[in-house]
Amino acid sequence: MGIDMASKRVLRVVDERGTVYTLERKLGEGGQGAVFRVAGGRVAVKLYRVPPSAGAVARERLSAKLRQVRHLPIDDLPIARPLAMLAEPAVGYVMERLTGMVPFARMTDHPPDGVTAWYLETGGVRRRLSLLARMAVALQGLHSRGLVFGDLSPNNVFLSEDHTGEEVCFIDADNLCFESQPSRNAVYTPFYGAPEVVAGRSGVNTLTDVHAFAVMAFETLSLVHPFIGDWVSEGEPELEEAAVRGELPWVDDPGDDRNAASQGIPRDIVVSPLLMDLFQATFGPGRTRPTARPGVEAWPERLQTAADATVHCPECGGTFYASRSACPWCDRPRPSMVLARIRHWNADRREFVPIPGTRTTRGLKRPSPLLVVDEAGPRPLTRHHTHVGGRMSREAQVDLALVGRRLTVRARSEAARSWYLVSPDGGLHRLDTGEWVLDVQGPPWWDLHCGLTQENHRVVTFTHVPETP
Amino acid sequence: MALKEFSVSAARPLPVILLADVSGSMSVHGKIDALNRAVSEMLHVFVSEGTNRAEIQVAVVTFGGTAAVHQPLAPAREVTWESMTASGTTPLGAALDLTTGMLEDKTIVTSRAYRPTLVLVSDGQPNDEWEAPLERLLESPRASKAFRFAMGIGPDADLDMLRRFLADPEGRVFQAEDARQIIEFFRWVSMSVVSRSRSASPNATPSNVPELKPSVTGSTGDLLDGLEF
Numbered sequence A: 001m002g003i004d005m006a007s008k009r010v011l012r013v014v015d016e017r018g019t020v021y022t023l024e025r026k027l028g029e030g031g032q033g034a035v036f037r038v039a040g041g042r043v044a045v046k047l048y049r050v051p052p053s054a055g056a057v058a059r060e061r062l063s064a065k066l067r068q069v070r071h072l073p074i075d076d077l078p079i080a081r082p083l084a085m086l087a088e089p090a091v092g093y094v095m096e097r098l099t100g101m102v103p104f105a106r107m108t109d110h111p112p113d114g115v116t117a118w119y120l121e122t123g124g125v126r127r128r129l130s131l132l133a134r135m136a137v138a139l140q141g142l143h144s145r146g147l148v149f150g151d152l153s154p155n156n157v158f159l160s161e162d163h164t165g166e167e168v169c170f171i172d173a174d175n176l177c178f179e180s181q182p183s184r185n186a187v188y189t190p191f192y193g194a195p196e197v198v199a200g201r202s203g204v205n206t207l208t209d210v211h212a213f214a215v216m217a218f219e220t221l222s223l224v225h226p227f228i229g230d231w232v233s234e235g236e237p238e239l240e241e242a243a244v245r246g247e248l249p250w251v252d253d254p255g256d257d258r259n260a261a262s263q264g265i266p267r268d269i270v271v272s273p274l275l276m277d278l279f280q281a282t283f284g285p286g287r288t289r290p291t292a293r294p295g296v297e298a299w300p301e302r303l304q305t306a307a308d309a310t311v312h313c314p315e316c317g318g319t320f321y322a323s324r325s326a327c328p329w330c331d332r333p334r335p336s337m338v339l340a341r342i343r344h345w346n347a348d349r350r351e352f353v354p355i356p357g358t359r360t361t362r363g364l365k366r367p368s369p370l371l372v373v374d375e376a377g378p379r380p381l382t383r384h385h386t387h388v389g390g391r392m393s394r395e396a397q398v399d400l401a402l403v404g405r406r407l408t409v410r411a412r413s414e415a416a417r418s419w420y421l422v423s424p425d426g427g428l429h430r431l432d433t434g435e436w437v438l439d440v441q442g443p444p445w446w447d448l449h450c451g452l453t454q455e456n457h458r459v460v461t462f463t464h465v466p467e468t469p
Numbered sequence B: 001m002a003l004k005e006f007s008v009s010a011a012r013p014l015p016v017i018l019l020a021d022v023s024g025s026m027s028v029h030g031k032i033d034a035l036n037r038a039v040s041e042m043l044h045v046f047v048s049e050g051t052n053r054a055e056i057q058v059a060v061v062t063f064g065g066t067a068a069v070h071q072p073l074a075p076a077r078e079v080t081w082e083s084m085t086a087s088g089t090t091p092l093g094a095a096l097d098l099t100t101g102m103l104e105d106k107t108i109v110t111s112r113a114y115r116p117t118l119v120l121v122s123d124g125q126p127n128d129e130w131e132a133p134l135e136r137l138l139e140s141p142r143a144s145k146a147f148r149f150a151m152g153i154g155p156d157a158d159l160d161m162l163r164r165f166l167a168d169p170e171g172r173v174f175q176a177e178d179a180r181q182i183i184e185f186f187r188w189v190s191m192s193v194v195s196r197s198r199s200a201s202p203n204a205t206p207s208n209v210p211e212l213k214p215s216v217t218g219s220t221g222d223l224l225d226g227l228e229f
């Protein structure tokens, strides 16, 4: 027996290897079944709600799926991994339980009022962008391996419970499927399903994943669903059904403002111009033509760059794009900051060139890497800033911190110790293990060379920008 | 420091109207107590399961002696539940007319609202003229589109009347024999409403609500609520 229902409140299940799990408390319930916390362990159990007559078939299908998932090359991706199948008669599996994490819905389920305070408390623009960048990297990890997540939604992605944490993790690994095996599976979460899935014209694939991702990103940033503008929101519910089937213009359609949204956070505050291009491509042409949607690979760099371009307001604690001269949340003038701009040293020509404007396969511009350093705390330069073609990675190469006009620079990686600073008077200083405190008054400005003169490498220039007068 | 405020779009109302028999016969066998408990539990579920897309609203029309609006339509989280008391006759017709009026009043149920849910609970025979009022309800534009649930309590319930209220050959009148089953019926209704509030088109029929199986949900406690094996 896999299920022991002898006692009223205690439920036990057994996995295929005979390990017994005592289910403690229901963590949540979804369309397919329920997820339980297991006593005394960092695992959870998902039990499917299946009528006994369909149990054998359902167990076989699930078991095939889980065998597949267990052999997928996804060990480096943040997904709550399935650990074992349950034995008969239960249909379900044991998986890693996420601790210290909460559903992503925390970032989209806004309170009815006091929205600004809540938005800033939950991390503001910068944390939202960073979390979304993490999620995009993880999704890219799946897509680049030919996998489809399937039912991406604020309930199937978890994030750090702590408002300063920036971890993300996917759950529901049993919905993963292969791009190469076109799926007729159309499990989706309301409001996140792509129009062609909602309308029943298609199963899930990487392009429907990317739609769901873009909806989550747009909502997380602006608190508006891209298809629910004033027209839909004030209209009858039937209009909402048409909207989620993709039959009406999206809220920021540049050529059709019938469904414009007067609600939510104005997009120019929270959406960077390059991100707006992605939203427009996804919800404009991509609404009716899935292949017009940019692939997930377009997102990580633009999201991370947008996060790097934000500055912290010392008055309200919010963050905002440093291109604005004042804080959009409280109107305080933009504080002083150091802008780390990144160029490229061409060793053959012995000159600086702007970062080569590479284009991705879909002809999308790549953002120029940069980093805003403010007085709120240290910020890391990562491979994405310091290396040519550097992948998105969280590991700091160099830490930068600003106090007044003094910028502290410190190597964090082994490699960075051999990089060197060039002072305004032309002096060379190897970074080494020490802490450099630069007076960032210029021009000329201090430069950080992430490599030696005889090799091509990136160069970071520290420009000081005083507080807006 | 003053923070700038931004408004967010208000959730769409999802009205749930309960027509509750509170005639004298409901006062025996703990029926009215079970009903009160069930409704307050349902309100609790609606509050804790609310989403910012659908706002579940609740109204209660009672019929016992006279028909009255016991609880005007209001968001579940704003309702302070006052127990109902049972006495008098069973004027169902008057309650149906009150309900039709409420549903068709656009100042009460706005045009933004999702299709309403109507729940009729009774333990006996109506003793006013109810057939014409039922016709009016079923023919009124909005009430006719409503999702309808019906429960007969005890052996004297007028199952034929409840079936006519459902007006759906597939519809099933739930028969409750005891307090526990009254509570279960309301759990089922709550689950259906919540599942609808979270669905792609909260206007459509819920699909994920498992069929009600009192023997399973009733005996194994919280852990297994809503599960079948």
Ligand SMILES: Nc1ncnc2c1ncn2[C@@H]1O[C@H](COP(=O)(O)OP(=O)(O)O)[C@@H](O)[C@H]1O
Binding pocket: A027, A028, A029, A030, A031, A032, A033, A034, A035, A044, A046, A080, A095, A096, A097, A098, A099, A103, A155, A156, A171, A172
């Ligand atoms: N690995 C996990 N760790 C912690 N909580 C989890 C985990 N997996 C699921 N949950 C919780 O259980 C709920 C239901 O799980 P989910 O897999 O989404 O079910 P369904 O796919 O049926 O909708 C989730 O919303 C979440 O709160």
Ligand SMILES: [Zn+2]
Binding pocket: A313, A314, A315, A316, A317, A318, A327, A328, A329, A330, A331, A332
């Ligand atoms: Zn501010």
